[in-house]
Amino acid sequence: MTALIELDGVSKHYGHIKALEGVSLEVSAGEITCVLGDNGAGKSTLIKIIAGLHRHDAGTFRIEGEETELANPRAALDRGIATVYQDLAVVPLMPVWRNFFLGSEPTLGRGPFRRLDVARMRDTTRSELLRMGIDLRDVDQPIGTLSGGERQCVAIARAVYFGARVLVLDEPTAALGVKQSGVVLKYVAAARDAGLGVVLITHNPHHAHLVGDRFVLLKRGAMAGSHTRDSITLDELTRQMAGGSELEELSHELARVAESDERPDRDRDGH
Amino acid sequence: MTAGAPAARDERLLPVSSLKRLLTRPELGAVVGAAAVFVFFSFAADSFLRASSLSTVLYSASTIGIMAVPVALLMIGGEFDLSAGVMVTSSALISSMFSYQMTANVWVGVGVSLLATLAFGLFNGFMLTRTKLPSFIITLGTFLMLTGLNLGFTKLISGTVSTKAIGDMEGFPSARALFASQWTVGSVTLKVTILWWLALVALATWILLRTRAGNWIFAVGGGADAARAVGVPVVKTRIGLYAGVALCAWISGQHILFSYDVVQSGEGVGNEFLYIIAAVIGGCLMTGGYGSAIGSAVGAFIFGMTSNGIVYAQWNPDWFKFFLGAMLLLATLLNAWVRKRAEATA
Numbered sequence A: 001m002t003a004l005i006e007l008d009g010v011s012k013h014y015g016h017i018k019a020l021e022g023v024s025l026e027v028s029a030g031e032i033t034c035v036l037g038d039n040g041a042g043k044s045t046l047i048k049i050i051a052g053l054h055r056h057d058a059g060t061f062r063i064e065g066e067e068t069e070l071a072n073p074r075a076a077l078d079r080g081i082a083t084v085y086q087d088l089a090v091v092p093l094m095p096v097w098r099n100f101f102l103g104s105e106p107t108l109g110r111g112p113f114r115r116l117d118v119a120r121m122r123d124t125t126r127s128e129l130l131r132m133g134i135d136l137r138d139v140d141q142p143i144g145t146l147s148g149g150e151r152q153c154v155a156i157a158r159a160v161y162f163g164a165r166v167l168v169l170d171e172p173t174a175a176l177g178v179k180q181s182g183v184v185l186k187y188v189a190a191a192r193d194a195g196l197g198v199v200l201i202t203h204n205p206h207h208a209h210l211v212g213d214r215f216v217l218l219k220r221g222a223m224a225g226s227h228t229r230d231s232i233t234l235d236e237l238t239r240q241m242a243g244g245s246e247l248e249e250l251s252h253e254l255a256r257v258a259e260s261d262e263r264p265d266r267d268r269d270g271h
Numbered sequence B: 001m002t003a004g005a006p007a008a009r010d011e012r013l014l015p016v017s018s019l020k021r022l023l024t025r026p027e028l029g030a031v032v033g034a035a036a037v038f039v040f041f042s043f044a045a046d047s048f049l050r051a052s053s054l055s056t057v058l059y060s061a062s063t064i065g066i067m068a069v070p071v072a073l074l075m076i077g078g079e080f081d082l083s084a085g086v087m088v089t090s091s092a093l094i095s096s097m098f099s100y101q102m103t104a105n106v107w108v109g110v111g112v113s114l115l116a117t118l119a120f121g122l123f124n125g126f127m128l129t130r131t132k133l134p135s136f137i138i139t140l141g142t143f144l145m146l147t148g149l150n151l152g153f154t155k156l157i158s159g160t161v162s163t164k165a166i167g168d169m170e171g172f173p174s175a176r177a178l179f180a181s182q183w184t185v186g187s188v189t190l191k192v193t194i195l196w197w198l199a200l201v202a203l204a205t206w207i208l209l210r211t212r213a214g215n216w217i218f219a220v221g222g223g224a225d226a227a228r229a230v231g232v233p234v235v236k237t238r239i240g241l242y243a244g245v246a247l248c249a250w251i252s253g254q255h256i257l258f259s260y261d262v263v264q265s266g267e268g269v270g271n272e273f274l275y276i277i278a279a280v281i282g283g284c285l286m287t288g289g290y291g292s293a294i295g296s297a298v299g300a301f302i303f304g305m306t307s308n309g310i311v312y313a314q315w316n317p318d319w320f321k322f323f324l325g326a327m328l329l330l331a332t333l334l335n336a337w338v339r340k341r342a343e344a345t346a
Helices: A043-051 A073-078 A096-101 A118-131 A148-161 A178-193 A205-211 A234-241 A245-261 B017-023 B028-044 B051-076 B084-102 B106-131 B135-158 B172-180 B192-210 B212-222 B224-229 B234-260 B271-281 B293-312 B317-343
Strands: A005-014 A017-027 A032-037 A058-063 A081-084 A166-170 A197-202 A214-219 A222-228 B182-185 B188-191
Touching: A005 A043, A017 A032, A017 A043, A017 A058, A017 A197, A017 A214, A032 A043, A032 A178, A032 A205, A032 A234, A043 A073, A043 A081, A043 A166, A043 A197, A073 A081, A081 A148, A096 A118, A096 A148, A096 B212, A118 A148, A148 A166, A148 A178, A166 A178, A178 A197, A178 A205, A197 A205, A205 A234, A214 A234, A222 A234, B028 B271, B028 B293, B028 B317, B051 B084, B051 B188, B051 B192, B051 B212, B051 B234, B051 B271, B051 B293, B084 B106, B084 B135, B084 B234, B084 B271, B106 B135, B106 B172, B106 B234, B172 B192, B172 B234, B188 B192, B192 B212, B192 B234, B192 B293, B212 B224, B212 B234, B224 B234, B271 B293, B271 B317, B293 B317
Parallel strands: A017 A222, A032 A197, A032 A214, A081 A166, A166 A197
Antiparallel strands: A005 A017, A005 A058, A214 A222, B182 B188
């Protein structure tokens, strides 16, 4: 089976800055490919290439085996690639059902009597969310009143409903608590089970390892590793992700600081 | 409006939600305020409750209300138009002077005025979307330019600050019937602007709540970047909103021309704030994305009651602006409070 999306040695330069250098990645239907990397590793640039916001400078980008250059985000959408950004592209003050269909509203009637098919919009929103396992209290509430996890799920459900075959998720769990992250990961898995290919961008190896089938590690714009699920353990993934030896060095340094300071309770949460 | 009885009610929805739902309506604050103002003047001014007084109130509400409707839509779309007040005068002046100078049927002037006024609106819209400067600055510029053009051209052409009377010209009676007629029902005189006003409120409400364009207006005001990302034509929506303001400025301008026959070139300055006040009292958020056309009508009605109620109560009308300002503050505070209460997740 050909992969839905296949990047082979893709590079992107901004002026004389190499943002991305020789990155390869593959997404198949019903699979989750995780892209892991620290801040500045090139994750955003990679997303922008897949989403059609930027064009790559070198390497090949194939969609279902066919070499492609996406001209704009619309072109990506037309090829079935939907991207859910961190800001989710929702309008907080608008009701959930209006947000769900924003930009692609179904209508009834013609000419001056052309109107929104409100009943269908509400029902579809409710049933599509339910299908993803999201039982919303009220589709009329402003989407800004939903929790971060619920909003993320609405954005995912919207992409799935509008015919996405590849879902690109930009740090869907970055701003969420443990429980909310779990909820979102469940919906990511639900999208995978529905037969979509998923690109999950994250800097959290724990979340990635929970759902991922393939793992691509980025570091300073270059590939630092590519693994399948059965070829890498969580510990190894975490170690590579954090930069292996760098992390060990850091832990030594921190240990020394703690000893000399004798203030053991300064421990802050930091994955 | 309910889409059929919900088959399975969610047990997590509190039974008080219908009251809460009412509280989330953007108009609520304005309706409460309007009731308060009404009761107040009913006691403060004996003549306020007479039918003739109420028709006067309705008339002055309608003159503000016709413009408050598109201004409210524009504010929901996240923008301002400070040129709306003088644009009304420009529209009346163009219509009058074109007909007079060309000795044409006044309908020709009315048509030319429509095109010219729409051009002003499109200018605002294009400047805003092209330069991406704040609408406050762009329309402040248009406001000043139109103020200067109104006075300059009128003096240049007719030698004074007002236009020549066109009451005896061809087409005047029929144009007057459309824009400035009135009927008497018993002792009450009702002006046609009230009909224009109600029709515009109905049309704007339909657009806002039941069309794609309405969805886009809310989206452009509530989150332009998000709207663009999901394919909403943000630029077209904004330009359309400015064209809507211009269209209503044309209606208002023709009303002024055909009810007074002559147009004072300095009129209209400051009215843009009355429109904005009516929209804000009616529940429009200054930051966009929230509000209603019906709210703007209630806001205009409050304006009509206050401006005339002070006269009926035989107070010095010098105090009017103070009341208007106090009411604006109160309404805005009430709106903010109501929305916070209503949107707080239980």
